[in-house]
Amino acid sequence: MLSLVRRILRSLPASVLGALILVTSNVPQAHAANSLQQKLIKASDPKTNGDYTFESCREVQKQPFDLTSNKKKVLIIGDSQACDFLNGIRENGYWQDYQIRMRYIPYRCQPVFGSAVQQLADPKDRAFCAEPERADSLAQAKEQVAMADVIIMASRWKPVTAQMLPKTLHSMALKPSQKVIVIGSKFFGKITVRQYLHMSADKLEMLRNDVGDEAQDINQILDEVLDKQAIFVNQQNLVCGEPTSCPLFTSDLNLISYDGRHLTQAGARHVGKVLFQKSALGKL
Secondary structure, three states: OHHHHHHHHHHOOHHHHHHHHHHHHOHHHHHHHHHHHHHHHHHOOHHHHHHHHHHHHHHHEOOOOOOOOOOEEEEEEEOHHHHHHHHHHHHHOOOOOEEEEEEEOOOOOOOOOOOHHHHHOOHHHHHHHHOOOOOOOHHHHHHHHHHOOEEEEEOOOOHHHHHOHHHHHHHOOOOOOOEEEEEOOOOOOOOOHHHHOOOOHHHHHHOEEEOOOHHHHHHHHHHHHHOOOOEEEOHHHHHHOOOOEEEOEOOOOOEOEOOOOOEOHHHHHHHHHHHHHHOHHHHO
């Protein structure tokens, strides 16, 4: 059989044989490109990613601490950005010896106290934010805040919320023994998956997005106002390496964010690892 194949190949014109070799040599490359495209399409699906973003949050949202346990108590406070942070912990297996709980305060309500909730909320959101059954708040969480050993605040910060954060922390009546960590804003720019589907692996690995000034401005406010009241983690700088642009793919070509603000599963693993390796989070 092998000798027959050899005779057939020897009888082919050089041009035909060359074309055959070219086609067969490109098969692995075509397969790799197709595999990358499939991975991109899956990673950008808004329904799948939206469910992933909030799944872990819901499991620990408003759950009480186990007061009979000797494990340290971590309370994460914030909106979907806090969910991203929690996913980064879970994906990397961090803090398995801690009790981790969540107080989810929607972006439209903001993690502030008292009348500031109504002042900062859009008029159409004020009724929603005022109802304890519908929206959590720092006031509702105050008792659980007092029990926590570590408090993490992560949110899509509004400039005014960031500016008044020292006052907010003062209102939380924290004890000197409690450690507070504030996670800064992050933004990966506009995500255009249709464009990425036609790009080579090399180009995707080098691709960086313009992220504008929003996250940088917010993080500058947080860095200036917090002083010694909390540990500030500037995740935009840590993950992006510079303030005005950010990579969109990990080194193994996984999409980091599916909508510019929230993380894919691979993105959560990547960002979580960066934050814990390059900030005070890894020393807790």
